[in-house]
Amino acid sequence: GIQVEQSPPDLILQEGANSTLRCNFSDSVNNLQWFHQNPWGQLINLFYIPSGTKQNGRLSATTVATERYSLLYISSSQTTDSGVYFCAVPQISGTYKYIFGTGTRLKVLA
């Protein structure tokens, strides 16, 4: 089955710093989402981004489907950005049965 790896596994930033999180997947996909899991466990949608680039405030994401990776950029990080970031792709193309990446645990220090 498809494998999804994220890097780095852990990241500590000073408030105001920028960061790039990476998601590599082992097979072609037609769908990819980025999520933020807050300290209480709630998963929050960040981007639905099967290809191309999207921006939402301080966050932006780029997926290069042909090269099987996606990047999440966080600029001017804030303490509220802390948590775990997951990318997820369909286990089976054309479905919403998602397999989640290994996650990046981010801690932003004040």
Added chain:
Amino acid sequence: GAVVSQHPSRVICKSGTSVKIECRSLDFQATTMFWYRQFPKQSLMLMATSNEGSKATYEQGVEKDKFLINHASLTLSTLTVTSAHPEDSSFYICSATAQETQYFGPGTRLLVL
């Protein structure tokens, strides 16, 4: 965005009892919902696909007799952990799809003593 709710948010039960978790899509209909399980500091693992009006489909290694799923309406799916044991303690999360996007419930923390 679409909203998915779960109830209860946390539950503590004795070993051997059964626990029911509800997942509701509040402002949209979902013919398909998904149930995930997450252990501390780990990623989410898909357990099963809940299909409205038909049987759930389970991922390899997930015991269907242990984790009973019922999708009785277009807005409600339930997961029942039967004869729970301490190893069933985990964070259970449901999701549903709206407009090509997966929306997740807030999760249910189950602790089996």
